[in-house]
Amino acid sequence: MSLLSVNNLKKYFPVKTSLFRTSYVKAVDGISFSIEKGRTLGLVGESGCGKSTIGRTILFLYEPTGGEIIFDGNKLSSSNISSYRSRMQIVFQDPYSSLNPRMTIGDIVGEPVSIQSSKISRKERAEIVLNQLKLVGLNTDHLNRYPHEFSGGQRQRISIARALTTHPDFIVCDEPVSALDVSIQAQVINVFTELKQKLELAYLFIAHDLSVVRHISDEIGVMYLGKMVERCPADELYKNPAHPYTIALLSAIPVPDPEVSRNRSRILLTGDVPNPMNPPSGCRFRTRCSYAKNICAEQEPEIKEISAGHTCACHFCGNL
Ligand code: SF4
Numbered sequence: 001m002s003l004l005s006v007n008n009l010k011k012y013f014p015v016k017t018s019l020f021r022t023s024y025v026k027a028v029d030g031i032s033f034s035i036e037k038g039r040t041l042g043l044v045g046e047s048g049c050g051k052s053t054i055g056r057t058i059l060f061l062y063e064p065t066g067g068e069i070i071f072d073g074n075k076l077s078s079s080n081i082s083s084y085r086s087r088m089q090i091v092f093q094d095p096y097s098s099l100n101p102r103m104t105i106g107d108i109v110g111e112p113v114s115i116q117s118s119k120i121s122r123k124e125r126a127e128i129v130l131n132q133l134k135l136v137g138l139n140t141d142h143l144n145r146y147p148h149e150f151s152g153g154q155r156q157r158i159s160i161a162r163a164l165t166t167h168p169d170f171i172v173c174d175e176p177v178s179a180l181d182v183s184i185q186a187q188v189i190n191v192f193t194e195l196k197q198k199l200e201l202a203y204l205f206i207a208h209d210l211s212v213v214r215h216i217s218d219e220i221g222v223m224y225l226g227k228m229v230e231r232c233p234a235d236e237l238y239k240n241p242a243h244p245y246t247i248a249l250l251s252a253i254p255v256p257d258p259e260v261s262r263n264r265s266r267i268l269l270t271g272d273v274p275n276p277m278n279p280p281s282g283c284r285f286r287t288r289c290s291y292a293k294n295i296c297a298e299q300e301p302e303i304k305e306i307s308a309g310h311t312c313a314c315h316f317c318g319n320l
Helices: 051-058 105-116 120-136 153-166 181-197 233-238 244-251 258-261 296-299
Strands: 004-018 019-036 039-042 066-071 090-092 170-176 204-206 221-226 227-233 305-308 310-312
Touching: 004 051, 019 039, 019 051, 019 066, 019 204, 019 227, 039 051, 051 090, 051 170, 051 204, 066 310, 090 153, 105 153, 120 153, 153 181, 181 204, 221 233, 221 244, 227 233, 227 244
Parallel strands: 039 204, 039 221, 090 170, 170 204
Antiparallel strands: 004 019, 004 066, 221 227, 227 310, 305 310
């Protein structure tokens, strides 16, 4: 059984366009996926495609507009989500703004413990905090320091330690390495990978770059303007990408081997992501797709299974 199942999830944000008219930004528009215990779904796409909104809607930081979220066999709602908060955590992109600058690291990491149990003694809390810090590669010396005394990578480790304090089964990692130097990104991803193996954690790992999610993900979903356009096991996505958008994202990743690079099909992405309040008719990617035909403007492509566990939403999947 899946730990988390998301079925036809929708999140629309109302926008007042005139005195009497409200339009909607369909940030997430009918997304479905599931994640098993100890597994990772990487979610990629450009800024504004809805991936962070999915993470926040799953945790009810945003109220869903439609669809259902099942966690450990139970349907989540705004009335029961508080019972699952400790088991479902989030690590944000910017560790600097998500850590209170006036609190010591000991207090930041220990705060969720105190919220969970007011009866816990100071000594017990300190032990828990220390264990969490050790798990992410920090130590006792760091307990009484403040966030500004740490590097970006260390601050993100502190955010991870705080998320772990309540012993979650599932963590939304919302672009956790995007704000870090490339040299530090791999170290922080390694922390996530080690914790996943040690604690059997499930992640929804959000990034805008396919190279970031490659090694941590078991499965990858590619999003474009609120829709999941392709989803499959991670290796399969890099070997046999089927959707023109995925191929375009992959061609943006530099390949060290010149032969592989020469033989790789390239689709260059031009222009910006269209306004989500007024997305293109038919296939939402058609205004930037070099394979677009008349049918692409007329009919929205269905999600098709093109091989076992590999789905793609394009009229010409497998025939490009
Ligand atoms: Fe491109 Fe048409 Fe496929 Fe959309 S449906 S990705 S526009 S070929």
